Amino acid sequence: MADHWNRVLLLGSLILPVCSIAVNGNISQNCSDFQTSSWRNILQRLDLNVQFMLLTRRNPDCARPINVNNDFQSSNFNGSLPTKLILHGYRMTGSKPSWVDTLAKELISAMDVNVVIVDWIIGSTAVYHSAVQNSALLGFKISTLIANFIAHGSTKDSFHLIGISLGAHVAGIVGHIFKGKLGRITGLDPAGPKFSKASVNERLDPSDAIFVEAIHSDSDCFGISEPVGHIDFYLNGGKDQPGCTRPILSSGLLERGGLSADEQPKEVKAYLMTSSDLPFCVKHFLVEIFLKQLGLHDQRVEITFLSNNHSNISNLQLTIPNKQSSERTVRKVIPYVRFGNMDAITIELLSSWRRKRHTIHIAELRVRELPLNDRERPPCCINNIVTDEKIFFGQFGNCL
Structure with missing residues (x-):
């Protein structure tokens, strides 16, 4: 029994300095x-x-x-x-x-x-x-x-x-x-x-x-x-x-x-984007359009994002402002399945009986995956888009 307690005391004497070092550390x-x-x-x-x-x-x-x-x-x-x-x-x-x-x-x-x-x-x-x-x-x-x-x-x-x-x-x-x-x-x-x-x-x-x-x-x-x-x-x-x-x-x-009791929040609706196949999850991408020259009136356009086999994956409709606007950047979020599969876009100018199509000039169209902090997936760009045609086709490349 004496030998047993001697071993316990010896072990304790070894452990205590280690614990002290750990605490002090x-x-x-x-x-x-x-x-x-x-x-x-x-x-x-x-x-x-x-x-x-x-x-x-x-x-x-x-x-x-x-x-x-x-x-x-x-x-x-x-x-x-x-x-x-x-x-x-x-x-x-x-x-x-x-x-x-x-x-x-x-x-x-x-x-x-x-x-x-x-x-x-x-x-x-x-x-x-x-x-x-x-x-x-x-x-x-x-x-x-x-x-x-x-x-x-x-x-x-x-x-x-x-x-x-x-x-x-x-x-x-x-x-x-x-x-x-x-x-x-x-x-x-x-x-x-x-x-x-x-x-x-x-x-x-x-x-x-x-x-x-x-x-x-x-x-x-x-x-x-x-x-x-x-x-x-x-x-x-x-x-x-x-x-x-x-x-x-x-x-x-x-x-x-400064808040009144009857003040109501504005109605803002948020939509969750999904795919048609399991597991229904998609990635989200930020589309940034940097405008160079603007026309006399707003121009509605539809941008179609294409895969490397040119199949239609995602669509985005937006309004290009007129030259009276101070805005020179348009930002939208789109769903897409895989970033590496995005290859090209088409831009269709949408006209109506009231307004004819006019030339649009986009300095750069940039696409980045959200969130914006993964350097392994750099943005892709199409630069210097000028079109007055109904359909414009362009392929993505590296951003300048």
Whole structure:
């Protein structure tokens, strides 16, 4: 028996130093977590105190602190990968948003990406009006970080900003700074108070990124009812969701925010694209048409996308604006089975008894698979399309 306990003690003496090393190793990794805010912070009117935390597949459980002046090459940041930024919104009590860790881990599990969590708890706590005022400065700080990422190998279209509530409009500010060249913005229940009557320059809108989507789930309380993206999803009408209780402060906040009790969201319908065969899933592609010369009146066209054996796979009807319009880019989403199978298009000018066909001049027609962050599938293009015929045929090539 004595020998048995001697062996146990010996084993314990070997294990304890290893455990100590492991614990100290965790500490030495300098893992970050959200800051905490209090009324003392608010009364002292501290700086915005933004904190950026990086998660990757190399450190999925230990967020590493980064800042705009970091040498990113010494961190786990990889400029060749897509980058997701998570932005929380207004925090009444200064508590950590519980959903952020789960979302970050799901993103890392789904694909090899950089995930940056934006912690602005100090500037988003207690007084909503002050949080709104802080959003512009926060947008500038985030844009500075993104500019440094770009200097270390990232491309503008590889960024995906995911913002909830007030964070959705902060994402819009960042997108506006980059003139709409960032890849994607997802607005999760974008905030309504202070933004419902705001101009498009003051809130999230479709011009803030190449692709902007929004999910409305509380538009009769804290969320905005107006559409703010290229596509807006109104879950269960965009109002109260099954199983969710109405916040106690909802009526008072509605009164202070500029939302009226009888305000209704605009009707926006979202359609899910499917194929006719099992498993019915299709990929989605962004079609971008960059116009060069416009005619005297709008021109309806139908674009047919063809496979390499010239079979008809997908069709798109759209309107080319007239020369009075300030728009020079048309963006639409189409379903398609396989990207590599797309070979050519035909463009048919659709005339009517009221309007004759006229020449259209397209500088470039570009097709990219969504989401816009897979470098293994580069975009394909047809350049310098000039036609006044009923049918134009052109084959895809590399983009210039």
